[in-house]
Amino acid sequence: MTLPLTRLRTPRVDTPDVRGGQLPPYPGPEAAPYPGTEPPRRGPEPDAPPDPLLATKLAVPFPDPGLVRRRRLLDRLTRGTRGPLTVITGGAGTGKTALVASWVRSGGPAGPVVWLTLDEDDAPGAFWAYVLEGLRRQGLLTDDAVGTPACPDGVDRALLVRLAAALERLTRPLVLVLDDLDKLPGRDVYAGLRFVAEHAGPALRLVLVGREDPPLPLHRHRTEGSIHEIRERDLAFTRREAASLLRGTGPAPDQEVVELLHARTEGWAAGLRLCALAMAGAEDPAAFARSFTATEQAVAAYLLTEVLAAQPVPSRRLLLRTGILPRVHPDLAAFLTGQADAERILRGLARAHAFVEPVNGTRWYRFHPLFSEVLRAHLRSEQPELEPLMHRRAARWFADRGRTAEAVDQAAAGGDWRYASTLAVRHLMVGPLLAGPGAVPSAETFSHMPDDTPGTAAALVAAACRLAREDTAGCRARLARAERRMIRDAPRTGPAELLTAALLRLLCAPDHLAAEEAAHRVAGLMAHVPPEERVRHPEIEPLRLYGLAGALLRAGHLRRARAVLEETVRAGADDTTALLRHRSLGRLALAEAVQGDLTDATEHATASLEVADRHGILPEHRSAAAALALASVAVDRGEPHAAAVQLDRAELLPDSSSDPVLRAERAVLRAEADLALGHRQDALTALGEPAPAGAPGPAARLAVTRAAAALAHGDPDTAVAALERVTDGPPSCAVALARAHLAAGRPGLALPLIRDAEDAAETTTPDRVRLALLRSHHALLAGDEGTARDRLVEALDTARPERLVRPFTEAGPWVRHLAGGLDGRREACNWLDAAPPDRAGPAVVEALSPREREVLAKVARMMSTEEIAAELQLSVNTVKTHLRGIYRKLCVSRRRDAVERARELHIL
Structure with a gap:
């Protein structure tokens, strides 16, 4: 006999799908629950006994009215239910139920749907009673076709045989959705479900929804290709879906907000929804999105209630003690918790999608970052003394297994600064800290270390951290403190401390002489490092060379700096030294551009940018040197607009302000581009940059450009004054000074300077072009047009291979006038006439692949x-x-x- 069903409240959906669109209204109890099916059978009159079955367990849940369907997943469900079995698994709040409910209500299934939401107390008899009632409500069974379970605790096999036979006679597909299937106690239900599925014929399409895989022979279905699986990673929201969800709760978020929240939640549906609701009520939604703490608070209650509290006591203990780590090994978990069955617990948590997942190909497990933060905050609140203790114990575990980087990281997290810094120095980890972003440990690892932490190692690490932040003065101060302690404790000072101190001394050397001495000392100390240790630290040699090259660039010794930088690039071929290779290539390109080797400069600047792209170096770690080199090439080839684009890019990168060489070069190139465009006042403003102390090379570059700006204003005396302040400058200073004297009508002062520059070993290609032009101009002023033309042709021939246009455009109109009389040698300046005019838009550095x-x-x-x-x-x-x-x-x-x-x- 069929009993009347009492309609209860609409069941809760476990998480929203995507905000937006409208769903069709619920058809009501009198209408067919699914298009194309018969109306449900009516029960006896209202005075019959109440039905013990709950109508809500058989009702398709109502999704949020503002949901938008995720078409990629809805289509997968439609394809999956063409076969016998679809399994959807994911953790709490991943949108499993909402997805299937929206699919059902949007007309996705190809036949009638029976929906059953399960609970922990659904015994086998109760389970099959609900299944049978659902089939009757869809008009697919008569009252006496199969029968009813006699008791809630079990079911007669004959009933299952009759049910399978009845389903086998169906002429159209039937979709049976079992939601929260993992809540079923025991395995009796699964045995019956397997029997019915295997004998019900092709019409039955099972959709099983839960937090973990059902104990069915899924491997056999995979082999036969008769299963469609939608996993947690498939349920994760894409960025576009996340943007749609966020738009449904308030003003449309910008791309940065979407990116931040998507990355932080890793596409977790409930996390995105909770963050969106919290953000809608925040005074500054963008600030909320940028704050990890605010995001953590928005989801904390959900995770603590739905995930942590749902675990048995042993699992909760393990989660709280190990969730503070980015990832955990079963042996480490056992060491921290004293639980011998830690691996079994971790495996169970991962299987249940409790925001713990295995790291592919290893025995390690990782926690969802939001869950990890919530666990950390909860532990601090409940047992504040336990977190640092766990970190310190983890540090010893890692150190005992030779995993020094993780040991340092954990010791620092636990506030054991002396142990952390001792490990870092003893294992030469200052090199990786300086050589590349993302290294562990990093300068950020020690950002909270007190300045008075005792020990030589702590002072050396503090010095390295200052240097990593471009604080050279701070590095020198802490290095001096470390060296005093090393002298005092000389018998106990090991080779690692000596090598670390020498490397830091090199990288913060005040001049090239001190740098060369320190570089020699580092090379000598490396000879005493065991070969296996040298193999583990391929960054030390390129760091040594890079530090020496930087000092040579500051001193203005470009030729030697280029040779050392080429050696640095060859030595830094390892992936761990990608940042050094990127920076070295950029500085090599810049030195080549200054010396007029524009083809090589373009090649090496492009290579520098490609290294940064290939290795994913973040903007905050990238160097501006390559962009400045390309700007220099553009300026010298007469393309000031293209140069301005590269300069704009360079100014966004931090070392264009922190590095004295790059800062001065940026000012020089900006002024040169402005002068080429006729913006003389802007050029003077750009040259307001003071000459860097202890960097004679950049100081000379600034002086030469100030002189060029003064000459562009017709003020040779100011140009002379700017250059005479430079002592022991490169040949380019003599060339510029000769040009200023010649412009002032003092050829007697110009000629000796020209001769000295022509004989100098460091004279660059642009210098030689300018010297030939000065000789030409001097001859022209003296009335010797034949010699003037000969010298002009010499300048054109010298400039042609690299297409150096700027020396001719800055020389003045006399060049064009003189070139017009070259007669038979007119082809010498054809390349100059054919030089393309600068475009208003930026040039493409390289063709797209x-x-x-x-x-x-x-x-x-x-x-x-x-x-x-x-x-x-x-x-x-x-x-x-x-x-x-x-x-x-x-x-x-x-x-x-x-x-x-x-x-x-x-x-x-």
């Missing part, structure tokens, strides 16, 4: 990074690398600008 063109075409179609990766069958990181290359080559920094620029250049 075929793959970059493909990626750019997808960007133009407004596709997300994930969608591009899926369509081109690439990893997301590879797509990001291609995007960075596109931005660099098109001289832009955003997607929209890249598309517009590509259309201007007819690339799209």
Whole structure:
């Protein structure tokens, strides 16, 4: 007999899907629950006994009225239910129920749907009673076709046989959705479910939804290709879906907010929804998105209630003691908790999608970053003394297994600064700290170390951290303190301390002489380091060379600096030294550009940018040297607009302000570009940069450019005054001074300077072009036009290989006048006449590769990074690398600008 069902409240959906669109209204109890099915059978009159079955367990949940369907997943569900089994698993709040509910209500299934939401107390008899009642409500069974379980604790096998036989007779597909299947106690239900599924025929389509895989023979279904699986990683929101969700709760967020929240939640549906609701009520939504603490607070209650509190006591203990770590090994978990079954617990947590997942190919496990932060905050609140103790114990565990980087990181997190710094110095970890971003330990690792931490190692690490932040004075002060302690404790000072101190002394040397002495000392000490240790630290030799090259650049010894930088690039071929290679190539290119080797400069600047793109070096760690080198090439080739674009890019990078060589070069190139454009006052403003102390090379460059600006204003005396302040300057100073004297009508003072510069070993190609022009101009002023033309041809021939245009444009109109009378030698200046005029837009540094063109075409179609990766069958990181290359080559920094620029250049 069928009993009347009492309609209860609409059940809760476990998490929203995506905000936006409208769903059709619920058809009501009198209508067919699914299009194309018969109305449910009516029960007896209201005076019959109440039905013990709950109607809400058989009702399709109502999603949030503002949900938008995620088409990629809805289509997968439709495809999956063409076969016998679809399994959807994911942790709390990943949107499993909401996804299937929106699929059902939007007309996705190809036949009637029976929905059953399960609870912990659903015994086998109760489970099958609900299944049978759902089938009857859909008009698929008569009252006496199968029967009813006799008791809630079990079910007769004959009933399951009759049920399978009845389902086998169905002529159209039936979708049976079992939601929260993992809540079922025991395995009796699964045995019956397996029997019915295997004998019910092709019409039955099971959709199993839960936090972990059901104990069914899924491996057999995978082998047969008869299962469709949607996992937690598939349920994660894409950036585009996250943007849609966030738009549904308030003003449309900008791309930065979407990126931040998506990265922080890793696409977790409930996390995004909770953050969106909290952000909608925040005074400054953007500040909320940037704050990890605010994000953590928004989801804390949910995670503590739905995930942590739902675990048994042993699992909660393990989560609280190990969740403070970025990842955990079962042996480490056992060491921290004293639980011998730690591996079993971790495996169970991962299987239940409790925000713990295995690291592929290893025995390690990682925690969702938000969950880890919530666990850390909860532990600090409940047992504040336990967190530092766990970090310190973890440090010893890592150190005992030779994992020094992790040991240092954990010791620092536990506030054991002396142990952390001792490990870092003893294992030569200051080198990685200085050589590359993302190294462990990093300067950030020691950012909270007290300045008075005792010990030589602590002082050396403090000095290295100051140097990593470009604080040379702070490095020298702490290094001096460390060296005093090393002298006092000489018998106990080991080779690692001596080598670390020598390397730091080299990198903060005040002049090139001190740097050369320190570089020699580092090389000598490295000879005493065991070979296996040298292999583990490939960054020390390129760091030594890089430090020496930097000192030579500051001193203005460009030729020697170039030789050392070339050696640095060869020595830094290891992936761990990618940042050093990027910076060395950029500085090599800049030295080449200053010396007039523009082709080599362009090649090495491009290589520097490619290294940064290929290794994903973040903007805050990138060097401006390559962009400045390209700006220098553009200025010398008469393209001031292109130079200005490169200068704008360079100014966004931190070392264009912190490095004295780059800071001075930026001012020089900005002034030269302004002078080429006729903006003389802007050039003087750019040259307001004071000459850096202890850097004679950049000081001389600034003086030469100030003289050029003064001559452009017709003020040779000011030019002479600017240059005479430079003592022991390079030949370019003598060339500029000779030009100023000649402009002032003092050829007697100019000629000796010209002769000295012509004989100097350090004279560059631009200097030789200018010297020939000065000789030509002097002869012209003396009335000797034949000699003047001979010298002009010499200048043109010297400049032609590198297309050096600027010396001729800055020389004055007399050059064009004289060139007009070359007669038979007119072809000598054809290349100068054919030089392309500077364009108003930026030049393309390098042609786009075929793959970059493909990626750019997808960007133009407004596709997300994930969608591009899926369509081109690439990893997301590879797509990001291609995007960075596109931005660099098109001289832009955003997607929209890249598309517009590509259309201007007819690339799209």
